[in-house]
Amino acid sequence: AQSVAQPEDQVKVAEGNPLTVKCTYSVSGNPYLFWYVQYPNRGLQFLLKYITGDNLVKGSYGFEAEFNKSQTSFHLKKPSALVSDSALYFCAVTRNNAGNMLTFGGGTRLMVKP
Amino acid sequence: DAGVIQSPRHEVTEMGQEVTLRCKPISGHNSLFWYRQTMMRGLELLIYFNNNVPIDDSGMPEDRFSAKMPNASFSTLKIQPSEPRDSAVYFCASRPTRGQDRSAAFFGQGTRLTVV
Numbered sequence: 646a647q648s649v650a651q652p653e654d655q656v657k658v659a660e661g662n663p664l665t666v667k668c669t670y671s672v673s674g675n676p677y678l679f680w681y682v683q684y685p686n687r688g689l690q691f692l693l694k695y696i697t698g699d700n701l702v703k704g705s706y707g708f709e710a711e712f713n714k715s716q717t718s719f720h721l722k723k724p725s726a727l728v729s730d731s732a733l734y735f736c737a738v739t740r741n742n743a744g745n746m747l748t749f750g751g752g753t754r755l756m757v758k759p
Numbered sequence: 760d761a762g763v764i765q766s767p768r769h770e771v772t773e774m775g776q777e778v779t780l781r782c783k784p785i786s787g788h789n790s791l792f793w794y795r796q797t798m799m800r801g802l803e804l805l806i807y808f809n810n811n812v813p814i815d816d817s818g819m820p821e822d823r824f825s826a827k828m829p830n831a832s833f834s835t836l837k838i839q840p841s842e843p844r845d846s847a848v849y850f851c852a853s854r855p856t857r858g859q860d861r862s863a864a865f866f867g868q869g870t871r872l873t874v875v
Binding site for chain 2: 747751
């Protein structure tokens with residue numbers, strides 16, 4: 646079985662400050678990890694993924710995530726938050742790259758204050 | 760490409776009625792997923808298909824739910840009879856299983872279902 650935990654329901658940061666949204670996972674074998682963002686009344690948008698290679702992955706809108714195998718974590722980060730980053734963020738894991746289901750975390754609501 | 764297309768965007772129906780949600784995946788994507796999103800349970804996988812074949816439907820909550828994928832460009836999720844607790848946003852997603860970007864799933868805008 647595979648699972649994802651996002652320990653924070655909500656993260657609040659001030660605009661211009663760095664942000665981190667936490668994610669830990671459990672999966673047998675090598676993980677494939679993803680971050681998605683959901684704006685109000687919209688579908689989920691793909692942000693970035695880790696498949697293999699460098700542990701630091703860069704994605705859309707200035708976001709990046711760091712894969713840490715020993716801590717089974719894949720935290721989402723951004724050096725300087727924008728008010729427009731306020732949204733719901735989902736971490737997801739799957740076991741391989743060929744059609745297996747994505748298992749999502751519960752989501753973390755990011756609020757960036759001006 | 761227009762992305763994953765879902766219809767309708769909103770559906771309000773009375774308890775006991777049949778509801779059919781539709782999804783058109785991105786052309787060339789071999790995997791299709793149906794998810795349900797609620798405040799209480801978050802994002803749940805209901806079923807997924809590879810090459811039009813259902814692979815895992817263990818997330819389908821009850822026999823009232825059924826999904827079909829008659830061809831590579833169309834899928835339906837049907838609830839019959841519907842109940843108020845089925846009220847949620849239902850997302851369809853598709854994912855290529857070949858090529859460089861074969862890992863990322865792309866989501867539709869969702870169908871907001873309200874059963875009264």
